[in-house]
Amino acid sequence: MASKEFVVQQLLKAYRKGIISDDLFAQQMAEIGADMNGQGHAAISTSQSAATTSVDKGQALAANGQPAGSRPRPAAPMLMRGITGDASIDGGALLTAMREKRNYDRTTEDLGNIVALEHVNVTVPDQEKATLFYINALGLTRDPYMMTGPANMWVNVGRQQFHLPTGKPQVVRGHVGVVIPDYQDLPQRLNRVREALAGTRFDCHERDGYIEATCPWGNRIRLYPPSKRFGAMQLGLPYVEFEVPPGTADGITRFYSQIMGAQAATLEDGQGRFACVTAGNGQNLFFRETDRPIPPYDQHHLAIYINDFSGPHRRLKERGLIFQESDQHQYRFQDIVDPETGKVLFTIEHEVRSMKHPMYLRPLVNRNPSQNIMRYAPGEDALNWAKAMN
Numbered sequence: 368m369a370s371k372e373f374v375v376q377q378l379l380k381a382y383r384k385g386i387i388s389d390d391l392f393a394q395q396m397a398e399i400g401a402d403m404n405g406q407g408h409a410a411i412s413t414s415q416s417a418a419t420t421s422v423d424k425g426q427a428l429a430a431n432g433q434p435a436g437s438r439p440r441p442a443a444p445m446l447m448r449g450i451t452g453d454a455s456i457d458g459g460a461l462l463t464a465m466r467e468k469r470n471y472d473r474t475t476e477d478l479g480n481i482v483a484l485e486h487v488n489v490t491v492p493d494q495e496k497a498t499l500f501y502i503n504a505l506g507l508t509r510d511p512y513m514m515t516g517p518a519n520m521w522v523n524v525g526r527q528q529f530h531l532p533t534g535k536p537q538v539v540r541g542h543v544g545v546v547i548p549d550y551q552d553l554p555q556r557l558n559r560v561r562e563a564l565a566g567t568r569f570d571c572h573e574r575d576g577y578i579e580a581t582c583p584w585g586n587r588i589r590l591y592p593p594s595k596r597f598g599a600m601q602l603g604l605p606y607v608e609f610e611v612p613p614g615t616a617d618g619i620t621r622f623y624s625q626i627m628g629a630q631a632a633t634l635e636d637g638q639g640r641f642a643c644v645t646a647g648n649g650q651n652l653f654f655r656e657t658d659r660p661i662p663p664y665d666q667h668h669l670a671i672y673i674n675d676f677s678g679p680h681r682r683l684k685e686r687g688l689i690f691q692e693s694d695q696h697q698y699r700f701q702d703i704v705d706p707e708t709g710k711v712l713f714t715i716e717h718e719v720r721s722m723k724h725p726m727y728l729r730p731l732v733n734r735n736p737s738q739n740i741m742r743y744a745p746g747e748d749a750l751n752w753a754k755a756m757n
């Protein structure tokens with residue numbers, strides 16, 4: 368005859384697989400004397416003989432989850448804690464939420480068509496200086512698998528990357544947001560490269576809530592500590608903000624919404640109007656109107672993954688905007704036009720990839736930049752890009 372522990376495990380398996388209902392599970396647990404209200408591991412009465420249940424006997428279950436031929440029994444209380452060590456069951460939070468029939472705002476889970484902003488690509492004339500800035504000062508990680516020679520460097524930032532091929536310096540017309548977990552160590556790291564980068568455009572300033580660091584060729588990176596604003600992201604690239612001519616935000620919003628199928632809206636804050644485009648989970652493209660002169664475009668680019676790959680391709684092609692059919696999984700465009708007028712509002716090359724692209728969700732290695740030979744901590748070489756949100 369089966370032990371009670373065995374019966375409990377069988378019941379849990381059946382319950383987890385959805386074979387038995389909540390009520391039947393509670394009832395069976397009550398019948399065999401398993402304490403569903405106590406703390407710690409299952410408290411099974413030892414005064415009773417080992418119980419048998421419909422599950423351990425292999426008795427057929429009716430479609431409604433009740434043992435075939437069984438008479439209805441009153442429902443047992445559904446407080447379950449400390450039985451299995453499995454938080455999803457022991458904590459009872461999931462069951463409690465299900466019973467309470469909470470009203471979730473399901474729309475907050477929507478992403479629209481752009482599912483990920485993956486990299487920002489700017490060419491750099493000097494890989495040694497780029498290494499000092501992106502790796503040593505910012506604390507990011509060189510991709511150990513791809514582009515490992517002096518002609519190009521891919522730099523991991525959580526699940527995103529900077530791509531830095533060697534070439535004439537390119538500068539994003541705006542700035543790139545980066546979330547960095549060891550924000551408190553950043554000023555020290557930035558100061559350490561100041562001398563080596565003297566004579567370049569390198570600079571750094573602490574502002575209200577972020578540090579703005581300028582790369583040796585003028586790219587502005589705005590670095591933030593993890594916070595509620597960035598959700599679970601501890602290390603990553605949450606947004607790129609472009610500076611665009613006055614009066615273009617509405618047309619840019621229409622472009623991303625109507626042509627790219629993205630979530631987009633024109634918003635206004637203390638600094639003025641901007642188009643806000645969802646570009647992944649916790650990621651955005653911002654296009655902020657400015658009166659300042661905008662430099663000529665120098666061919667830097669960004670890469671996005673989209674779900675509906677062919678729809679935007681068709682609409683872009685109709686307007687003559689596709690300039691490169693890279694391969695089966697990728698095409699490129701660079702002009703953002705107002706769909707109502709066809710007027711070019713801003714230019715930024717988009718490397719558009721499908722979710723079948725072989726590099727989609729490619730795992731990226733991220734190091735812990737606070738490791739050093741003087742205070743090496745075993746087991747702490749790697750960083751996670753995200754933290755659980757509870």
Ligand SMILES: [Fe+2]
Pocket residue numbers: 486488530668669670718
């Ligand atoms: Fe690229």
